[in-house]
Amino acid sequence: MGFNLKIEGQETLTYDKNIIGNIQAALSSPGDSRAKSTNNYMTLVISGKLHADQGGANSETVQLFKWAQVPAEKEEAYRKVTVQVEVTPKRTITLDKAFVVDYKEAYSSQSGIGNFTIVIRQKADTIDDVKVESDPMSAAVPSAAAAGVSGDFVSTGSQAGVMNNIGRAAVTAALNKVDPSGTAAAVVQNSLDKK
Structure with missing residues (x-):
């Protein structure tokens, strides 16, 4: 199974299975809901390896950290995020007005590589714009x-x-x-x- 992550804003960031290791998607309601809530939220939790370009100064994944630092009042805090899960059938999740809820990095001297986790959520008043698509014909029909x-x-x-x-x-x-x-x-x- 592989993953592709595309983040579109002032710049376009793309990450593939060499960087992304795990994706969790959750559509949640408040815990005290006694009926279908209008206060739902869509969250993506994406984790992977910290990766630097050959020079090391321009890390591909440092752009995620920079996005997490953008203040809420700036329009560039909201970006279009598309996640593709390479399974059969291929699943695509698109949040068109996503922002960073949380960002973490962890480093280990033993493994020699760092890991990141970014939590992304769709803007509450645009929850209906989240798209979840499945392409059953993305794989060849089996013999x-x-x-x-x-x-x-x-x-x-x-x-x-x-x-x-x-x-x-x-x-x-x-x-x-x-x-x-x-x-x-x-x-x-x-x-x-x-x-």
């Missing part, structure tokens, strides 16, 4: 043998082409092996039902 299903998958460039020589249940079983959440199977089945 029938790999999915443990007899028959042949025939790709014609459309979801309907997958049905050639295989029953609906077999396709669902195969897609559920690739995507246990059932999202891919639901998309394919929905598409076929419309035809």
Whole structure:
């Protein structure tokens, strides 16, 4: 599994799996809510390795620290953050008005490398603008043998082409092996039902 992080503001910062090691996403309500709250908040907790360019003076990750230092009254405190989780299906989370809640760095003389953790949250009055997308077709459709299903998958460039020589249940079983959440199977089945 890999991660891609893109932060857009006055400058564009990009970090990949060589730097990002862990991402947590949480949509939370106040703990005392007794019904669906209007006071929800979306938080990303991102951690990874501190990384310096060859010269060391211009660290890629120092830009995160600098963003955390921007005062709240400045517009550049809010940035667009896009996280891609490279799984099957690929998941993309976009916070278009994100700010830094917390930033930490930890150093170890034994490992010789530092780690950072940045906590990012969507601005409260724009929580409806958070986008969470899943692309069930981001990975190739598995072969029938790999999915443990007899028959042949025939790709014609459309979801309907997958049905050639295989029953609906077999396709669902195969897609559920690739995507246990059932999202891919639901998309394919929905598409076929419309035809």
